[in-house]
Amino acid sequence: MRMDLQYFAEGGQEKTETATPKKREDTRKKGQVAKSNDVNTAVILLVVFILLFVYAAVPGQFMHDLFIEMYINYAGMSFSIENVMALFFDLIFEIAIVLVPILIAALFAGVVSSMLQVGVLFAPEAIKPKLSKINPLKGIKRIFSARAIVELVKAFLKIVLVGLVAFGILGIYVDELLQLALMDVVEGFHLVAWLTxxxxxxxxxxxxxxxxxDYVYQRYDHEKQIRMSKQEVKDEHKKMEGDPQIKAKRRQRAKDVAMQRMMQEVPKADVVITNPTHYAVGLQYDGEVMAAxxxxxxxxxxxxxxxRQIAELNEVPIVENKPLARGLHDGTDIGQEVPEDLFRAVAEVLAYVYRIGGEL
Known part of the structure; x- marks a missing residue:
């Protein structure tokens, strides 16, 4: 029943057609792309933990020096607002030196993983504030929607699997962990850091x-969401073709260009056959390259x-022959050879033109 209502709400047009390139571009500009946040999370975690393996000595040394400095220098410091503020800013600065490389690596991993999925994309429309996002009714619908249930199942599955992996690794090193209390601080720190x-x-x-x-599902779901009805495809094609007046102007412009090109060919004609006022046809004949x-x-x-005006300016012979001019105009296209049934009449005209030209 719900699907029927949605079907009629959309005008009775079922969305069965694959999205057109324009529809894909429009949805992309709105920030609606096939993207899995799980890929970003996994890549960021992987890069950060790999960096920590290489970078672990730096935070370890920092913590070691910080404890020493706290017990030696800070323990005897008098308690005052100035000393507390100086201590606070000093700690913030030192912590930033340690954490900034990790944060930069996480930012870089997030950007790269997003670009691998959707390419370079800048969609300011996606971050525009929308009142619909704070609508309580729509919020409740989103919470109890099918997508929310799928996300809940995914999250539960990830928690279970991650827990199994973590406890499995701890189980392998349980003997070393039981001896942790017998180790010195540095050795114990190295073991905990390595296991982490x-x-x-x-x-x-x-x-x-x-x-x-999840990424495969997101692509499938995105393709499903941007499907179009046959009417939407037709409307888009009409819109892309443009306004009828604009199309008429384009046709007229193309016609003018074609006319100009044709007029440039008139001086090359051997003869222009006229009606004499209604029709004119320019003929060219080169026995070496033309069959007719x-x-x-x-x-x-x-x-x-x-x-006729261009022919007169360029001294191209003009011959009046009403039936021949009408037959050539109606029976041939530009660039086409003279039909066989008009060969005799055209030959007579050309012979006359060549004879007149020879006499001149």
Missing amino acids: GVIGIACALLLLLLSVP PTVIAKGADYTALRM
Whole structure:
């Protein structure tokens, strides 16, 4: 029943058509792309924990120096607002030196993982504030929607699997952990740090593996969301073709360009056959490259007048032959050879033109 209501709400048009390139571009500009946040999370965790393996000596040394400085220098410091503020800013600065490389690595990993999924994308419309996002009714619908249930199941599955991996690794090193109380501080710190890194990388690899089907599902769901009805596809094609007046202007412009090109061919004609006022046809014949005379220009009324004027300016012979002019105009296209049934009449005209030209 719910699907029927949605179907009629959309005008009775079922969305069965694959999205057009324009629809994909429009949705991309709105920030609606196929993207899995699980991929970002997994890649960030993997990069951060790998960096910690390489970078672990720095925070370890920092904590060691910090404890020494606290017990030696800070323990005897008088309690005052100035001393507390100085201590606070000093600690903030030293902590920032340690954490900034890790934060930069996490930021870089997040950007790269997003670009691998959606490419370079800047969609300011996606971050515009929308009142619908704070609507309590829509919020409740989102909480109890099918997508929310799927996300809940995914989160529960990830927690269970990550917990199994973590406890599995701890179980392997349970003997070393039981001896942790007998180790000195540095050795114990190294063991805990190493186990933390191993667990982190193992869990990140697990999440990365789990993110693959999620990414596939997100692409499928995105394609489903942007599907179009047949009417939407037709409307988009009409919109892309443009306004009828604009199309008429384009056709007229193309016609003018074609007319100009045709007029440039008139001076090359051997003869222009006229009606004499309504039609004009320009013929060219070169026995070495042409099997028959060819129509290189034709027109009626104003076009015919312009052809006669250009022919006169370029001293191209003009021959009046009403039936032949009408037959060539109606029976041939520009660039086409003269039809066989008009060969005799055209040959007579050309012979006359060549004879007149020879006498001149």
